[in-house]
Amino acid sequence: MKHNYNSIFSVLAKLFELGKSFLLILIAGRYLDVTQFGVFSLLISISAIIGIVAEFRLQEIIFRNIKSQHDITKVVGNTFVISLVFSIFGFFIITFIGSLDYTGNYDFIYMLYGLNFIFNSTRVIKFSLIAKGFSIQVIVIELISLVTVSFYFYLNIFGVSYDVLSFVKVKLIDTAIISTLILSLYFKIYGFSLVIYKVDVKAYFNGSLPLVFSGIAVLLYQKLDVIVIKWYLGFEQLGIYVANYSLVSIFSLVPVVICQMYSGDLHTNNGESPMKYMKKMNLVGFLFSFIYLILAYPLGDFIYSGKYNLDYYYYMFFSIIPLISAVGASSTQIMIAKNIHKKVWIKSILSLLLNLLLNVVLVQNLGLFGCLLATVISLIIANYFMNYLMNDYKDIFRIQTRSFIYDRKK
Numbered sequence: 001m002k003h004n005y006n007s008i009f010s011v012l013a014k015l016f017e018l019g020k021s022f023l024l025i026l027i028a029g030r031y032l033d034v035t036q037f038g039v040f041s042l043l044i045s046i047s048a049i050i051g052i053v054a055e056f057r058l059q060e061i062i063f064r065n066i067k068s069q070h071d072i073t074k075v076v077g078n079t080f081v082i083s084l085v086f087s088i089f090g091f092f093i094i095t096f097i098g099s100l101d102y103t104g105n106y107d108f109i110y111m112l113y114g115l116n117f118i119f120n121s122t123r124v125i126k127f128s129l130i131a132k133g134f135s136i137q138v139i140v141i142e143l144i145s146l147v148t149v150s151f152y153f154y155l156n157i158f159g160v161s162y163d164v165l166s167f168v169k170v171k172l173i174d175t176a177i178i179s180t181l182i183l184s185l186y187f188k189i190y191g192f193s194l195v196i197y198k199v200d201v202k203a204y205f206n207g208s209l210p211l212v213f214s215g216i217a218v219l220l221y222q223k224l225d226v227i228v229i230k231w232y233l234g235f236e237q238l239g240i241y242v243a244n245y246s247l248v249s250i251f252s253l254v255p256v257v258i259c260q261m262y263s264g265d266l267h268t269n270n271g272e273s274p275m276k277y278m279k280k281m282n283l284v285g286f287l288f289s290f291i292y293l294i295l296a297y298p299l300g301d302f303i304y305s306g307k308y309n310l311d312y313y314y315y316m317f318f319s320i321i322p323l324i325s326a327v328g329a330s331s332t333q334i335m336i337a338k339n340i341h342k343k344v345w346i347k348s349i350l351s352l353l354l355n356l357l358l359n360v361v362l363v364q365n366l367g368l369f370g371c372l373l374a375t376v377i378s379l380i381i382a383n384y385f386m387n388y389l390m391n392d393y394k395d396i397f398r399i400q401t402r403s404f405i406y407d408r409k410k
Helices: 001-031 034-055 059-067 070-098 107-131 136-155 164-190 198-233 235-261 272-303 312-318 321-339 339-365 368-389 391-403
Strands: none
Touching: 001 034, 001 136, 001 164, 001 235, 001 272, 034 070, 034 107, 034 164, 034 198, 034 235, 059 235, 070 107, 070 164, 107 136, 107 164, 136 164, 198 235, 198 339, 198 368, 235 312, 235 321, 235 368, 272 312, 272 321, 272 391, 312 321, 312 368, 321 368, 321 391, 339 368, 339 391, 368 391
16 A cells, blocks of 8 residues: 555656646747747757756666665665766757857857756656655655746746746746755755765666667657758747647656556566556556547647647547557566666667658648658557567567457456
């Protein structure tokens, strides 16, 4: 029972974090003009890709090691070293990209947004606390930050003026508050204790590196649509697409978070079988696809005041994404549990190239719907069919296939 409560609160803690990020995008989509929202969307997309390197995909490694009864001070010390180094690296990358803007309008905005990477280096500590059962405390921290940022937004922005810098400041304040409170919580519970071993740092680095390559490839093909739409269709169509994709992403991320948080049993000797785990996660994906299909149009109409509405057949295709995301996330967790995830980046890069080709061809011929079609096709291939093409993952493909088939013996 305690394990179930911890899992539930772990999901809630993660949803608070992701929910605030998407809420910021939704509010920006409502109040910024098309050009400003296009600039903000491009900044978010670039920072998301750099963020994979800056955060170095240590979450899965943290959960696996803490579930294996490793000392939390050792796990935190080793992962924090990696996270801090790459967070600083991420800051310099995005600052450099901002400096390429020779108009001088957005270089400061990019540099300011880059500070989020440095503050986010404490996320490894937050993941460790969640894995140790302190999810409620983490939720309280997220709530404190949400209330503070909302108060700041009301006093300084709401009803006054809106620009990209306004939303960048809100994001930075939120990250800084959470970072400070997470550090305070950790030091209160465990004291000023961070154990660092070079051998373990190297092991964590090597364990996360394939996930980093995979994550970069995945995000690149998720964000390719932003670049292609901007290139071929312009800022107005980009704003419409990003606004709608942000909505479906919320419904897609919930199954992904649930897959991550319930993956702990896969790492124990008497844990849940991969087949049973994947069947449950498929049901979660189906549920959120169905909920999105019902709520997408009225929700988009309510949030964006109807300025980004699409024909209903768009939403039918968008509704496939939560299920595909759940299938991909659960199979990734099984790969990590089986320690066969080191070649995930290969199929991610192949999927990236496929998505690029599909986007270029379909967007020119079908417009915005072509971009959506390219995204759905590439996700299905990446999360399912690509496993069949790689010998290391044929067993994962078989588990995925059987998980969609009702078995009376079970």
